Amino acid sequence: MKTSLICLFLIIVSASLKSQGVIRGPYMQTPTHNSIIFKWRTNQNTSTKVWFGTDSTNLNQVSSINNNVTDHTLTLTGLTPNTTYFYAVGNNSGILAGQTGNHRFKTNPLPGAETPVRIWAIGDFGKGNAGQINVKNSYVNYAGTKHTDVWMWLGDNVYDDGKDTEYQSKVFAYNGFSDIFSWLPFWPTPGNHDYNEIWAQSSFLGIPYSNLPLQNHVGPYYDIVDVPKQAEAGGYPSQLEVFYSFDYGNIHFLSLNSEVYDIANTNNGINQMKAWLIQDLQQNDKLFTIAYFHQPPYSKGSHNSDDIYELAMTKMREKIIPELENFDIDLVVCGHSHVFERSYLISGHYGFSPSFDIPTMMKNGTNGNFTQGNAYIKDTLNNNDEGTVYVVCGNSGSSETAPALNHPVMAYTDGGSNAYGSFVMDVKKNRLDGKYLKVDGTIGNEFTILKKNLVLSSINNQVLCQGDSINIQANYKGGSDSLKYEWLPTNYNTNSVYIKSNSITTYTLKVTDLLTGQIDSKTFNVTIIPSPTITAVNDTLFTQQGYAYQWYFNGNSISGATNYYYAPSQSGNYSVELIQSSCSNMSPILPYISLGINEFETGFSIYPNPVKTKLYIKNDLINNWKTIEVTNVEGKILLSDKLKPTTTEINFSNYAAGIYFINLSNSTKNQQFKVVKE
Ligand SMILES: [Fe+2]
Numbered sequence: 149m150k151t152s153l154i155c156l157f158l159i160i161v162s163a164s165l166k167s168q169g170v171i172r173g174p175y176m177q178t179p180t181h182n183s184i185i186f187k188w189r190t191n192q193n194t195s196t197k198v199w200f201g202t203d204s205t206n207l208n209q210v211s212s213i214n215n216n217v218t219d220h221t222l223t224l225t226g227l228t229p230n231t232t233y234f235y236a237v238g239n240n241s242g243i244l245a246g247q248t249g250n251h252r253f254k255t256n257p258l259p260g261a262e263t264p265v266r267i268w269a270i271g272d273f274g275k276g277n278a279g280q281i282n283v284k285n286s287y288v289n290y291a292g293t294k295h296t297d298v299w300m301w302l303g304d305n306v307y308d309d310g311k312d313t314e315y316q317s318k319v320f321a322y323n324g325f326s327d328i329f330s331w332l333p334f335w336p337t338p339g340n341h342d343y344n345e346i347w348a349q350s351s352f353l354g355i356p357y358s359n360l361p362l363q364n365h366v367g368p369y370y371d372i373v374d375v376p377k378q379a380e381a382g383g384y385p386s387q388l389e390v391f392y393s394f395d396y397g398n399i400h401f402l403s404l405n406s407e408v409y410d411i412a413n414t415n416n417g418i419n420q421m422k423a424w425l426i427q428d429l430q431q432n433d434k435l436f437t438i439a440y441f442h443q444p445p446y447s448k449g450s451h452n453s454d455d456i457y458e459l460a461m462t463k464m465r466e467k468i469i470p471e472l473e474n475f476d477i478d479l480v481v482c483g484h485s486h487v488f489e490r491s492y493l494i495s496g497h498y499g500f501s502p503s504f505d506i507p508t509m510m511k512n513g514t515n516g517n518f519t520q521g522n523a524y525i526k527d528t529l530n531n532n533d534e535g536t537v538y539v540v541c542g543n544s545g546s547s548e549t550a551p552a553l554n555h556p557v558m559a560y561t562d563g564g565s566n567a568y569g570s571f572v573m574d575v576k577k578n579r580l581d582g583k584y585l586k587v588d589g590t591i592g593n594e595f596t597i598l599k600k601n602l603v604l605s606s607i608n609n610q611v612l613c614q615g616d617s618i619n620i621q622a623n624y625k626g627g628s629d630s631l632k633y634e635w636l637p638t639n640y641n642t643n644s645v646y647i648k649s650n651s652i653t654t655y656t657l658k659v660t661d662l663l664t665g666q667i668d669s670k671t672f673n674v675t676i677i678p679s680p681t682i683t684a685v686n687d688t689l690f691t692q693q694g695y696a697y698q699w700y701f702n703g704n705s706i707s708g709a710t711n712y713y714y715a716p717s718q719s720g721n722y723s724v725e726l727i728q729s730s731c732s733n734m735s736p737i738l739p740y741i742s743l744g745i746n747e748f749e750t751g752f753s754i755y756p757n758p759v760k761t762k763l764y765i766k767n768d769l770i771n772n773w774k775t776i777e778v779t780n781v782e783g784k785i786l787l788s789d790k791l792k793p794t795t796t797e798i799n800f801s802n803y804a805a806g807i808y809f810i811n812l813s814n815s816t817k818n819q820q821f822k823v824v825k826e
Pocket of ligand 1: 303304339340341442483484485
């Protein structure tokens, strides 16, 4: 009997476990360099558990919550940056989904890392139709094995009303994106159709509340997403999921919200968003900035930004675009119009389309095609508004027949009943490529934004011993993969130069970014410490002037002998070392035979020696010695005079410290005496 009961119990438990299942997801939100959020829905209340690890066959780490829910949310923390993990989800009874090669995620690189980034954007897709699936498949085929770093949702993520049941059937179900949710987190923004349900909960006679406080923006969209509120992935905290920002590598993203407009025209919501985005952009130091929201500022697709009832489009253009351009952001990506439209590089256009003034608002009127030499080049080293490209990609599941598509800011458009597609961005170093990927897998249009951002580091002046050489490396920030180096006046054109000590003393490193044409240069000097030579003049040894010295006698340093000259008092082997910075150059040895100290001829006395101010020459042989000359060590005559009858006074006050010679002569004799000026 007992055994039967236990068997019955096990059968019931087993049946219960078998009937448990995941009916939504798992999907992922807010990946950062060290964390990620998992979400999934089960058909029964269960606890929450994630198994994960870097080996798909060994999910050796777990995180769990002992709750009892159907909508599961679990955040993994403490992850390693830029690392692929595999996972499974379930509950305390076991795994319910995952544990396949496609259940994986890759943590973000460290913030600010200059890493290549792939971004995929889709708009107005959530119809659960063939167009939606075909667009997804066209991208999956296009991407191949290339990792997608950021998947951007542009709003109207589901039709018609943003209901949870619609999300379930058209987004999370198999005919939606169920096969890519397991490895591709998304970064959403809501559209007006997502807001139908949000506003439906707070409407009167079918009209949305005006001035709906932002904290009251609740509903299925906000239940489904978990986006940063506290700058968990970079940016500035918005405190809300209504709008937010994040960083990936060297790119800053702003997910704005075009549904915060206010029919009563109080502008409370849009002003709150504006105040936040200014704070956000003030702290932004990333090279590229991309904003995305649903309702575009410029369109002549299925929505016309010139129509007076397009309140959200007008508000975004008038209130938000000037602020974004004030921070010189690069790209604005929207949906809403069920077409593809891509603008020129423009700025300052905040009115209806007839007010677009080409001379003042068109920054670059080419097609932006890199291979045709038309890339849009922006200079990050000034604070000018250099222009922004505006993209409308509202055709990732929606299409419209015969839209006008004639907005004057647009460089390229695609529309029509079967004109489905998505927008792909690739960022590498200072280059951003934007591509319109048509549903047939072809690229309908592409443009490139390049940044002049090359900054060379200063190069220290160098000191080289004569005969030595040094390798100097170019250090820099920014620039593209195509840099041209010139080390002038040498012929080196690599990223480092090999300098031998020779007569050249000034070098210039000139680096050209071949993609942007930007040039930066740095000049540095090379001081060459010569190999010293010793010259004996009379009884004094001299070497080159202008350095630090140490004299040696028989290989031993001579205490205090640190001038460029030295007067030996004994015979022996003398040498001198020239010293500067890290260089010390030793002279050859000079054998020196002392001639003895000069003895004054009878009748002279010269004093004091060394002299500080006045030197006296006492002369008892006035008739025999007539002239006096003072010369320096280079033989230059500094003073020429006649000897006075008894004592001659010579002022040394103005002479620099060093060796001088007193030359006395008459018609038949001359004699030289050495004097040291202190
Ligand atoms: Fe829309």
